[in-house]
Amino acid sequence: MLLSVQGLQKRFGGLVAAKDVSFDLAAGELLAIIGPNGAGKSTTFNMVGGQLRPDTGRVMLAGEDVTGLPPRLVWRKGVGRTFQIAQTFVSMSVVENVQMALISFHERTRDLTADATSLYRTEALAILDGVGLTEMADRSVSELAYGDVKRVELAVALASEPKLLLMDEPTAGMAPRERAQLMELTASIARARKIGVLFTEHDMDAVFGHADRIVVLVRGEIIARGTPEEVRADQRVKQVYLGETGVQAALKARRAAQA
Amino acid sequence: MTDQKFTRRSVVGGMAAAGTLLAAGPGSAQGAPVKVGEINSYSKMAAFAVPYRNGMQLAMEEINKAGGLAGLGGRPLEIIFRDDNSTPGDAVRVAEELLTRENVTFIAGAFLSNVGLALGDFANQKKVLYLGTEPLTDALTMGSGNKYTFRVRANTYMQTKMLVDAAKAKQVKRWAIVAPNYEYGQSAAANFKKLMAAAVPGFEVVTEQFPALGRVDAGATVGAIAQAKPDAIFNVLFGADLTAFVREGNTRGLFEGRQVVSLLTGEPEYILPLGDETPEGWITTGYPPEQITTPAHKAFFDAYKAKFNDTPRLGSLLGYVVGYMIRDLFNKAKSTDTEALVTALEGLTSDSIAGPVVMRAIDHQSTLGAWVGETTLKGKLPTMKNWRYADGKDYLHPEAEVRAVRKG
Amino acid sequence: MDPAFIVVQALSGLANASSLFIISSGLTIVFGVTRIVNFAHGSLYMLGAYLGITIVPRLLDIDRTPTMFFAGVLLAALAVGLIGVLMEVLLLRRIYKVPELFQLLATFGVVLIVQDLVQKIWGPVDIAGPRAPSLRHGIQIMGQRFPAYEMFLLFVGPAVLVLLTLLMQKTRFGVLIRAATQDREMVGALGVNQAMLFTGTLFLGAFLAGLGGALQIPRVPANGHMDLSIITEAFVVTVIGGMGSVPGAFVASLIIGLLQAFGILIFPKITLVLVFLLMAVVLVVKPWGLMGRPEATANRAVLPEGILSLKPFGTGERLVAALVVVALLAVPLMGDAYKTKVGIEILAFALAAFSLNFLVGAGGIVSFGHAAYFGIGAYAAGLLVVGPLKLPMEGALVAAPLAGGLAAALFGYFVVRLSGIYLAMLTLAFAQITYAVFFQWAEVTGGDNGVVGVWPSAWASSRSVYFYVVALLAVAAIVFLRRIIYAPFGYTLRAARDSANRADAIGIDVRTHRWLSFIVAGAAAGLAGGLYAFSKGSIDPTLISIGMSVDFLMMILSGGLQTVMGPLVGAGFFHAIKDFFMPLTDFWRFFLGLSIIVIVLAFPRGLVGAVDAGREALAHRRAG
Known part of the structure; x- marks a missing residue:
């Protein structure tokens, strides 16, 4: 198993943000965590990514215990991530953002003499090509449309040849058409390179259209898990989260994806 | 270059004006001015x-009106202020x-000690003469x-020693120091502490x-x-600190039944802002300009008041004394060469309005003294009483001490 | 200890705390709403005192009653409030959008202008104010006398706290102030008339500063040094309390007041350093002060205030750089001794400014205390040459960057844990602590007198030779730092500035990297300090003073934060305007302050930034 999360628990004061959260994720698989606001999605996510340390429980990556490691060390183990609000190096060009990731990947961040503008440029351009940003390589990130910024983030996350991608609401703030494009791109890359993808999402099209499996969190607890069909059919999920309209939307999304 | 300098000076106007322009008049000094940087x-x-500069300008004008620097063929003196x-x-x-x-x-020049030391x-290093005026x-x-x-004004040691001389007769032993x-x-x-310990047996600082x-x-x-x-109490505070300290001490009764000995407090610069809060009977060094009636000082006092519409401060006196000291220096050296000036300044005697002032050769400290007396209010005017002029020559560092610490 | 004494000493401390709170509450409110660190708050306090000693005696001439006294105090405070409105309308309103550092610089310009205006209007001599009628006496407390006026002051602070709390809770204006303090963008979104809110806030802040100043007149004479002596303390209070928090300021004032009152009993010489030590400790333990909140990170990508795109030198720039270097080398041959001297100074300052912009421009690490490393370098060099070791200049110049780097390693370890204004304040605290140490440790450092005799070795003693020594080392250091900015190290530093989260998520050890950068910048500043010391022949604590740190900030800001080479132009420019105005008039600070404000308003991107912008506009027109 690529990622194995076992019994994660996190309290903030009196509030239980995550309670006995466990799930597995295989290489090349897309796993979505869904749930209402405040359900503990981001908490769980940040415990996997290293931004938060769990009170109890373990996070195993390819058989190795990475619980409580800081993000930069989790990354070293092969985990790339994107943020709910895209985090990029806004003073740099698109290609420089990816070069930066490559510089870090090759452990040359403390190099005092090399010319950073040309370092790993070819490799970076190849990665940009993979996400369809070749033409924008030399534009400043600050000038891009938000959808493109998200793709830059994806390219940055891919630069370290990760085994696992963590994507926190990858399509938040994007136009519907862009959302679909980004999710398709992610899914195709993940499957082609056998990268596991763990993502949270509010957008039902993205979830039911692309996830292989879904975990439903409510008040810090997993109330359902399974394939999109299973989750859609789950009565409790319908009750506490999706509601009738949500189920309809989920159904539509699934059909559209299969068509 | 000359043009530019001229423009600058005209802009400066009255504020930092070069003396020759102000003093130029028929029958006065002639020839290229001898410049001194201040x-x-x-x-x-x-x-x-500013009062210091005023005093100096007054002296410079008088010197140039009286024919300039006799030792240099009557050339006028020009002091450039920066x-x-x-x-x-x-x-x-x-x-x-x-x-x-x-x-x-x-x-x-220089007022602050660290500026004086750096200039010295x-x-x-540059082998030019520096005449430190105010640093203590x-x-x-x-x-x-x-x-x-070289330094003109009585230094910290001298002024403290003047106070110790005035205070030791009372043989008070328990002292507080605020500085x-x-x-x-x-x-x-x-x-x-050093001087009192030697003068008063059983002296202690509580x-x-x-x-x-x-x-x-x-x-x-x-x-x-x-x-x-x-x-x-021995007080070294001055300026705004002193005013705040005096007010607080008056209200809280700190000074009641206690002798206060206070450095520099009698100088008009510091005592005038105290206004009607001026404490009575503090032993202090200072300068009571309106009470000094020697003809030379009286003339200075009137001329200063006429020119600047203000009574002189200690700085004014000092600037005036230094102005004439510079004249005497050039007249004795008869040259503007640094080495000649240094030689002439060692042991130079200048008859100042405070009395004769000698530049002691072994440490380059002048014997310009200070007035030692007690603080008082005369009507609404804060000033000094029971004062005497303490000639600096009696308070200089002992020669042995000088030889022990001076390198050159 | 005598219990009566402890009570009275505590009351003294609390009376001071009360005054300090009145002033600091205004500063913290203004910061909360406008996010401007108002250096001129101390000037407003000073104006309160001067207006107090002008207005109050006139009223007392009419009728010698406490009513008249306090009417005068309130009038003075209201007048200062109006001056605050004037300042908002004429200046601050135009600079809310410019980078924070520029705002700070503009308010510093106001400080300089007010200093000279006050001197012009009221003269340079301290003016003691009248005492409050019926409050002149001392009250007997447990057999000790305590001033009645201070007893009164004791209650004013809490009264102001209550009134401010009521204002914040019960009035629309107060609710808006609170809302703006918590989320500035929200207020804009609510459609509130921001201009009115800000003007009102400035009135309130200035009123409180003026009130604080006017209330001091029975205790302290109005004098021209009041502004800077209070502003550092008011900063410390607002930072310890948490910026924007009025109750925080209250608690911090109490702590400082009591600590001062009792601290001097145990360590009489601690007066200089006490408040800064406290601030440093609080910030290390609580990075947002006692009652402050973390600054909300912007929810959108905001361009950082610093170096953006890095364009390598084109042919034109290369040519200019080469010409500048050639012109530089010709200075001792063509110019007189004074030009050479000025050249040495500018080179040393340019290196210091460049190293500061390495932190600020590339790293987003805004240091208010860069003079500490400059000064430590100077002292290290000076003390090694003059002290018992009698090292030659060559050795001292090796030691200077080492010392600067070591100090930066020590302080930076704590500094890089913070961010934003709190980080800046911690650098200031460390610089002030350094200043106090060098100021007071007279046996070693010579105290405020400093140390003299710091001259170059014999072979370099000629002015021209030393010029080439400085030129060689400074240019080499600048080229090296510039190289780093263009190297992966510099890119990583910028990455950490642009998005610490993203940097962390691609494996960058953000804290360590910023720490290393801090050390590099400290070392470069140390070298600059060493070079400067040998050009002056002496070292003294002014090299570490706030004034020196502000000068360095002025240099990088007037040159342009966003540009790599801007600080060099800024160093030359800043030196030139000072050099121009200083011999011209006693009131040169007025003109310096005015120049600063003009620069902020006319060239918000600095001089080099303005040239760049002009070139871009030209290129656009050609392209279009």
């Missing part, structure tokens, strides 16, 4: 530096500018003294307070002193 804290310490931004770094740069651009014969060392630190003529550096937390305050406190300069927490400081129950 560096002081005119912007940040204007309360002290601000030092109260920092040694700027002062040294300005000194360089005056030497290079204005071709001054030597450098004078600069003078030593002993180091200028002692440990850091050098061949090219601003920097070199001047610390060395005044140290001098006081508390020492060192508030930050300009930021005295007067209530807490007065409380801390009162708590130590001293019989007398």
